[in-house]
Amino acid sequence: MHIHELQDKRVLIVGYGLTGASVARFLDRHAIAFDVADECDEATATLHAKQLGCEVFTQFDLSVFSQYPVLILSPGVPRSTPAIQAAVASGIDVIGDIELFAGAVDVPVIAVTGSNGKSSVVSWIAHVLQHAGIKAVACGNIGQPALDSLQLPADVFILELSSYQLESTRSLKPLAAAVLNVSDDHLDRYDDIEQYAAIKRHVFDGAAYCVANRDDARTWPERLDTPCDYFTLAMDAADQARWHRTSRDGDIWLCDDQYPLLSQAELSVPGDHNAANALAALALIESLAVPFSALHEGLRGYAGLPHRTEFLGQQSGVRWYNDSKGTNVDACIKAVEAMPGPVILIMGGISKGADFLPLRNSIERHVRLLVLIGRDRERISEQLAGSARMVNADSLRDAVHLSREHATRGDVVLLSPACSSFDMFKNFEDRGEQFAAAVREVLAA
Known part of the structure; x- marks a missing residue:
């Protein structure tokens, strides 16, 4: 969609996170009027309204959406949200930030x-x-x-x-x-x-x-x-x-x-x-x-990105790798199979409905110990029962120290959670940074 198609229209940004804020800046640069809908508390809505000079709605509702010819949907808001589906059915144009990018x-x-x-x-x-x-x-x-x-x-x-x-x-x-x-x-x-x-x-x-x-x-x-x-x-x-x-x-x-x-x-x-x-x-x-x-x-x-099978260091012949970005089963399998020695694998978090059974073969061949963390660790434990010895840890720091206790020369300790992070952390970067900090404690000991 080219920006000229929005001239003389007032549009609604749905979801005001990182992407929604970038949409607001883009529309402001092009003098396009907009309001915001975001499922936030009233205090946050009042603050956003003051900063942006627009109306901020705190609920996703067709009665709100129907006031606008175009909704610009943030990726964190599912298109399957009932009010969004109702808006689409009523003929409202629902686009995302990449559609605006494509036109510009x-x-x-x-x-x-x-x-x-x-x-x-x-x-x-x-x-x-x-x-x-x-x-x-x-x-x-x-x-x-x-x-x-x-x-x-x-x-x-x-x-x-x-x-x-x-x-x-x-x-x-x-x-x-x-x-x-x-x-x-x-x-x-x-x-x-x-x-x-x-x-x-x-x-x-x-x-x-x-x-x-x-x-x-x-x-x-x-x-x-x-x-x-x-x-x-x-x-x-x-x-x-x-x-x-x-x-x-x-x-x-x-x-x-x-x-x-x-x-x-x-x-x-x-x-x-x-x-x-x-x-x-x-x-x-x-x-x-x-x-x-x-x-x-x-x-x-090219040296790679942080949190992608990132080598953090070694001590006493034990190597430590951060693969916090491994947020699904396939990524975890690839990380495990890329490691240069027997693996102590730290995994767990929010499973997103994933099937962990495809991990069994890689774990049986490469993993000495599974250290499970996070909300869905019991589900993981049930699906992977018998594939390797398992222990639970109540925090990532505890998981690091448990791994150090069990590791021997030649082992690799790998964080590759196969899950998203939002049960315990802000995001995968936060999880990776906390892991790296705990590993630094171990390496400095």
Whole structure:
């Protein structure tokens, strides 16, 4: 939606968190009148109303929504909310911040979604392009709101998109778009994984070039005539996917078609899941003219993001890793299998309706001890009974000290919760930072 379509209209921002605030700033810059609806207390509403100079409603109700021709929905507010569904049924236009971004952006966009690895791929691409002298801005679900990023000088935007954002986007036309993978996540918000996957694939709508995961059929475009390249972790699979791996001189190499580009061992981030991320990044960067030397050095030099299988240190032969961003089962499996030794795994939190049974095989093969925390630890314990020895901890700090007591030389202690964090923490970053602080205590002892 172009901003001129909102001229002379008063719109309603629904949800006033980080994204909602960025929408307010964007509308204010373009002199578009707005009000806010947010399920906050009256004191907070009064404060927001004074700061913004608008009306702030504290309930989501059709009687409020029907006063506005357009609702701008924050990703934290489910589109399935009854009042939102009633608004849609009555003909009110319900969009999100990315729809506004799509109407305002005037440089190429590379769009990335998936259950896991989105932030890593987005930041990796931005790192490579910046290394090549291209003004690349990473934005969206990665933390920098997309509408705020429009204020920055950019040759290209690398846009991370959640399923929540894609639900309310219809006009985005990326230069290149990827669905990295689809696994059980957010099933408390969707009917099933197929509905969730279909929403992820909306990122391909309007894309000039698509990238999908040959190893995950749920990422594949539905239309057979969609221009699409595939990546795979399979070896010597050029007949199935342009971006794949091969064995050469005893090393595993990442390949473009028949051409080895760099050894997987050269990557600074461990694990096959990061090899897949690198292949996806290569495929997406293909849509831009990047010299090979800059591409090679940028890929090798990327050190990863905090809270993603982040190495914190070692003591007495025990290594500590922070994977607080591992908020679903698939991410936890990949983190466990990337570890360099027997694992003491700290996991638990809010399960989001996930099935933990797919973890059993990885736990049986790699995990010596499960340390369970959080609201749904009993559910996890029931589903994983017999896969490894288990102990409960009442706090993350207690989990760290229990892990230290049980760890022996050669072990890895890994926080990869397979759950969201909001039962005990502000967010996954807060959880990761508290874990790192507790680990620092252990390392300093």
